[in-house]
Amino acid sequence: MDTMMGLINLEHEHDFLNELTYFRCGAAVPFAGRFRLIDFTLSNMAKSDIHEIAIFTRSKYRSLMDHLGSGSDWDLDRRHGGLFILPPDWNDPTDISKGDLRYFHNNRDYFLRGKSDYVLISGSQFISTTVYHELFQHHLTKGADVTLLTTTYDQLLPEHDACVKVKTDADGWVSSLANEPKNSHVFTGVYVIRKSLLLDLVDDCIANYKNHFFMDGIKANLNQLNVQSYHYDGYSAIINSIDSYYRQNLALLETDAYKDLFFKGEHVLTKIGNQAPTKYLEKSKVSKSLVATGCVIDGEVDNSILFRGVKVSEGAVIKNSIVMQRCNIESGAVLENVILDKDVTITRGQELKGAKEQPFVVAKRRKI
Amino acid sequence: MKKECVTMLLAGGVGKRLGALTTSVAKPAVPFGGRYRIIDFALSNCLNSRMYTVGVLTQYSPLDLHQHIGVGKPWDLDRMNDGLTILSPPFTVQTGGNWYLGTADAITKNMNFIDRYDPEYLLVISGDHIYHMDYDKLLRHHKEKQADATISVLEVPWKETSRFGILNTTDDLRIYEFEEKPAQPKSNLASMGIYIFNWKVLRDYLEKDALLSESEHDFGQNILPAMIADNLKLYAYRFQGYWKDVGTIESYWEAHMDLLKEDLELSLNNTNWRTYSHDSNFPPQLIEETASVAHSLVNNGCVVSGTLNHSILFENVRIDKGSTIKQSILHPGVRVGKNVYLEKVIAQENIFIPDNTRISASMDQEPIVLSQENLKAITS
Numbered sequence: 001m002d003t004m005m006g007l008i009n010l011e012h013e014h015d016f017l018n019e020l021t022y023f024r025c026g027a028a029v030p031f032a033g034r035f036r037l038i039d040f041t042l043s044n045m046a047k048s049d050i051h052e053i054a055i056f057t058r059s060k061y062r063s064l065m066d067h068l069g070s071g072s073d074w075d076l077d078r079r080h081g082g083l084f085i086l087p088p089d090w091n092d093p094t095d096i097s098k099g100d101l102r103y104f105h106n107n108r109d110y111f112l113r114g115k116s117d118y119v120l121i122s123g124s125q126f127i128s129t130t131v132y133h134e135l136f137q138h139h140l141t142k143g144a145d146v147t148l149l150t151t152t153y154d155q156l157l158p159e160h161d162a163c164v165k166v167k168t169d170a171d172g173w174v175s176s177l178a179n180e181p182k183n184s185h186v187f188t189g190v191y192v193i194r195k196s197l198l199l200d201l202v203d204d205c206i207a208n209y210k211n212h213f214f215m216d217g218i219k220a221n222l223n224q225l226n227v228q229s230y231h232y233d234g235y236s237a238i239i240n241s242i243d244s245y246y247r248q249n250l251a252l253l254e255t256d257a258y259k260d261l262f263f264k265g266e267h268v269l270t271k272i273g274n275q276a277p278t279k280y281l282e283k284s285k286v287s288k289s290l291v292a293t294g295c296v297i298d299g300e301v302d303n304s305i306l307f308r309g310v311k312v313s314e315g316a317v318i319k320n321s322i323v324m325q326r327c328n329i330e331s332g333a334v335l336e337n338v339i340l341d342k343d344v345t346i347t348r349g350q351e352l353k354g355a356k357e358q359p360f361v362v363a364k365r366r367k368i
Numbered sequence: 369m370k371k372e373c374v375t376m377l378l379a380g381g382v383g384k385r386l387g388a389l390t391t392s393v394a395k396p397a398v399p400f401g402g403r404y405r406i407i408d409f410a411l412s413n414c415l416n417s418r419m420y421t422v423g424v425l426t427q428y429s430p431l432d433l434h435q436h437i438g439v440g441k442p443w444d445l446d447r448m449n450d451g452l453t454i455l456s457p458p459f460t461v462q463t464g465g466n467w468y469l470g471t472a473d474a475i476t477k478n479m480n481f482i483d484r485y486d487p488e489y490l491l492v493i494s495g496d497h498i499y500h501m502d503y504d505k506l507l508r509h510h511k512e513k514q515a516d517a518t519i520s521v522l523e524v525p526w527k528e529t530s531r532f533g534i535l536n537t538t539d540d541l542r543i544y545e546f547e548e549k550p551a552q553p554k555s556n557l558a559s560m561g562i563y564i565f566n567w568k569v570l571r572d573y574l575e576k577d578a579l580l581s582e583s584e585h586d587f588g589q590n591i592l593p594a595m596i597a598d599n600l601k602l603y604a605y606r607f608q609g610y611w612k613d614v615g616t617i618e619s620y621w622e623a624h625m626d627l628l629k630e631d632l633e634l635s636l637n638n639t640n641w642r643t644y645s646h647d648s649n650f651p652p653q654l655i656e657e658t659a660s661v662a663h664s665l666v667n668n669g670c671v672v673s674g675t676l677n678h679s680i681l682f683e684n685v686r687i688d689k690g691s692t693i694k695q696s697i698l699h700p701g702v703r704v705g706k707n708v709y710l711e712k713v714i715a716q717e718n719i720f721i722p723d724n725t726r727i728s729a730s731m732d733q734e735p736i737v738l739s740q741e742n743l744k745a746i747t748s
Contacts, residue, residue: 033652034668255656255671262651262669272647274442276636277402277667277680279628284662292652293403293668294637305652309637 004136004192005081005116006045006053008038011100012212013123014058018242019361020341024063027055027124029245030324030342032252032261033292033305035270036067037239038124041190043269046074048132050120052081054110056103058088067271074269084110099211104202111195119198123189127248128236129265132190135230139192144228146197146218148174149190151232156184159244163187164219166229174227177219188232193218235260246339246359249305249322253288275308283314299329307342316346320356338362369449371485373507374567375419376475377410379495380427380468385616388716388737394426396495397433398620399699399717401627401636402665402680404645405436406614407495411443411452412643417503419491421450423481425474427457427467442644455481470585476574482567490570492563492587498623499611500634500641501562509605510564516600517570517592519543520562520607532558533588535604543602546592557604560611563587569600610634621714621735624680624697628663650683658689674704688723697735713738722747 013026020029027038038055045053053076057064064085070076071083090106097105104111111119118139120132132149139147150166165183167176177187191214201217210216218225235257237248252258262268275294280286284297291297294309299316306312307324313331321338329335333346337354341364346352350368354360362368383395390398396407407424414422422445426433439445440452455478458465468474475482475492482490489510491503501520510518521535529550536545536555547553573591577583583590595602610633614620626632636643650669655661660675669684674691682700687693690707701718704710708721711728715721715738725747729736738746 253654255654258651258654258671267649268651269649274642274644274647276643277665277682278653279637280661280664280666280676281630282662286655286661287659288657289655290652291655291666296637301655 002118002136002140003116004048004050004118004120004132005111005114005195006050007119007121008041008045008053008055009100009103009121009123009213010055010057011103013125013240016240017245019363020242020245020339021060022363023060025057025060026239027057028061028064028067030307031127031239031245032249033290033307034273035268036064037127038064038067039268039270040127040129041122041124042068042074043266044128044130044132045120045122046076046269047266048120048136050132051076051078052084052114052116054084054086054107056086056100056107061085061087069271073271081114086110096209097206098209100213101202101206101211104198104213105206108199111199114195117195118192119195120190120192122191125239126188126190126236127239127261128188128232128234129261129268130232130234131266132192135190135232136192138230139228142172142228143226145194145225147192147228147230149188149232150229151186151188151236152184153186154184156182157244157247159238159240159248160184160186162240163238168229172229172231174222174229177222186238188236188238191218234264242339242359242361243357246322250303250320252290253303253305258290273308281314284312299331321359341365344368369485371421371450371487373419373421373489373491373564374482374485374487375414375422375491375493375503376478376482377407377414377422377424377493377495378471378474378561379407379424379433380474381494381496382428383496383615386614386620387617388739388742389617389620389714390429391739392429393432394428394430395615396426397436398614399682400498400614400620401624401643402667402682403647404643406498407433407437408442408643408645409498409500410493410495411437411440411445412641413493413499413501413503415443415445415644416641417501417505419503420445420447421485421487422452423455423478424452424495425455425468425478427474430456436646442646450485453481470583470589471587472574472577472591473585475570476578476585479571479574487567490565490567492561492565494561496615497560497611497613498634499560499607500609500638500643501607501611503562506562506564506605510603513541513603514601515564515603516566517595517602518564518605519592519602520560521557521604522560522607522611524556524558526553526556529553529556529558535559537604541604541606543596543604546588546596548588557606559588560607561588562607569595617714617737618734621695621697621712625678625695627665627680628678648683653681659687674708694728695735712736716740719743 015021076083164187165180278295281298285300290305292308297312298314299312304321309326315331316329316333319336325342328345330348332349334351339361343365345367379396383390445452612623653670656673659672664676666681667683673689674687678695688706694711696713699717702715703720705723709726
């Protein structure tokens with residue numbers, strides 16, 4: 001049976017969430033109340049019978065490693081395969097590779113040892129809950145060299161500006177990859193490639209002093225390669241800025257979006273926190289909000305997201321905000337259009353307001 | 369491999385008085401507290417007390433229970449040299465097979481398992497109670513007193529003593545008498561069914577008891593009275609804190625209402641004494657615009673559009689618009705339609721309660737337990 005191995009390439013996703021990525025890589029940023037961005041793509045892979053997954057990560061990966069551990073929460077602590085976190089430990093004196101090609105060059109063993117003939121590559125900014133079986137079948141049936149997972153957005157949003165847009169012929173063969181502002185056919189960053197071809201393209205790129213595997217290896221060779229597209233039409237979002245992070249979090253407060261993302265596909269797996277169910281006290285007044293476990297709520301929460309273990313005291317008001325793990329909102333505090341990173345305390349009576357267009361972000365462990 | 373102390377967790381109870389809640393699962397596997405099963409409290413106590421060698425004795429309807437416990441992973445009991453072992457009858461020997469005849473017999477039948485670790489002490493606990501307890505403190509007390517056996521006790525209100533096994537002790541807590549459900553109690557120290565024995569001593573008593581055909585092979589009925597009669601050193605250990613036997617539907621419901629109190633001694637949010645369980649990775653709960661939630665516990669995956677008061681929602685429960693849920697416990701996967709009114713109801717897993725249904729028990733009535741079968745009768 002043909003199988004795939006996985007690769008999550010974080011090399012092109014640095015520091016895109018300002019305060020939230022001061023101390024962690026983007027993939028490790030908390031999302032939707034109990035997850036981290038990487039959970040979506042990692043779960044999708046794990047549920048697609050991909051049993052060995054490598055992660056290329058350059059810096060600020062401590063919290064990512066803490067989150068992933070041995071991979072057991074994704075069922076990836078395996079005798080066969082498993083999770084391979086590959087930070088930049090590069091010791092080859094003859095190495096001339098650059099950019100993300102250095103990861104491929106220095107971790108060639110991961111690919112050579114793997115028993116799969118195909119590799120599924122993804123970043124962490126595309127949020128969806130799907131399995132990649134059909135994408136893979138499509139790749140095999142079409143006899144493609146590369147198959148890109150693409151999707152279409154009815155309305156183009158600022159986060160789509162940075163995406164590669166796709167043009168295809170009637171049979172789905174990709175004819176152009178370009179940053180066209182008005183094209184709503186978006187490449188998700190997820191693609192399948194034959195392992196032998198991947199390694200050949202890597203060699204080729206390195207020999208020509210290139211520095212970006214997808215751009216220099218695939219996009220630049222579009223004429224020589226048979227690049228197919230596979231269209232994904234389920235719920236999805238792209239997170240590549242504070243603005244998109246904030247909007248796409250709050251978008252999940254719409255019942256349809258919430259159900260489309262979380263109840264149509266597979267469950268998203270994440271590190272288990274073992275928190276108690278959330279406790280609502282006498283004065284709690286919560287509406288249109290996403291609430292994780294372990295919270296104790298005695299205040300007012302509206303149109304907001306509370307991560308695990310958040311405490312909202314009596315008389316506190318939280319509106320249009322994202323409040324991460326273990327924040328403590330003391331009585332009488334008011335938050336509006338705010339993003340609080342983990343372990344922040346908002347003291348009694350404090351008021352913090354951001355703009356809807358630009359939420360106010362508070363870095364980890366601050367006390368205000 | 370020698371271990372100082374081996375724990376035997378008795379999880380074979382039928383839980384008859386829990387009625388419909390135990391028709392298809394053993395009592396220890398009954399859902400509790402919005403995300404747990406009853407046995408999680410004892411297993412989490414083991415982890416938190418660093419009791420890492422645990423035999424779990426199951427018997428009745430064990431499928432769900434076994435699946436839940438697995439190799440003990442949520443409680444860090446999947447270990448190399450000891451960890452958790454499920455000990456389930458029938459135990460077949462050349463002369464035939466047998467079930468556990470009583471609590472003591474359950475230990476007797478597993479002597480091989482215990483001897484493998486050659487322990488000094490044997491801790492016997494049950495999987496039926498809701499409490500946080502440091503078994504290591506009990507063990508230390510046992511060693512300090514140089515006791516042969518130590519029984520954990522709880523002070524109960526004098527008017528309730530007739531429901532418990534009562535221990536009569538001297539001032540220094542040495543036990544001189546054990547009375548099962550006494551009409552005229554001399555003490556209000558009730559046995560919690562948690563014992564520590566010197567294994568060599570207990571082993572002798574178990575062997576002798578196994579030969580007695582008239583014995584119930586029960587700790588409370590046979591083993592402890594025999595030890596007291598022989599003037600062994602039996603001590604009581606006072607437990608302080610919340611402890612609840614959820615043996616009846618009423619007490620099961622009460623224990624849930626207790627969890628909603630703000631000043632309960634047992635806190636599920638205590639980060640120094642976590643209660644561990646499985647997690648099925650549901651997304652965070654969605655509390656909708658039309659919802660009103662107070663005095664309640666709600667778990668992942670719930671979508672609430674109605675009103676909740678003094679209620680507990682396990683994972684993946686839906687409450688539609690216009691519905692009001694009061695003093696009720698809804699197990700995983702329950703779906704509540706529109707304009708439903710529930711009061712003092714326990715709805716079992718995956719039940720669908722259709723629009724406009726009204727079910728309530730009055731304050732002095734026992735809570736109504738809904739199952740797929742009786743729901744039809746109630747709503748038609």
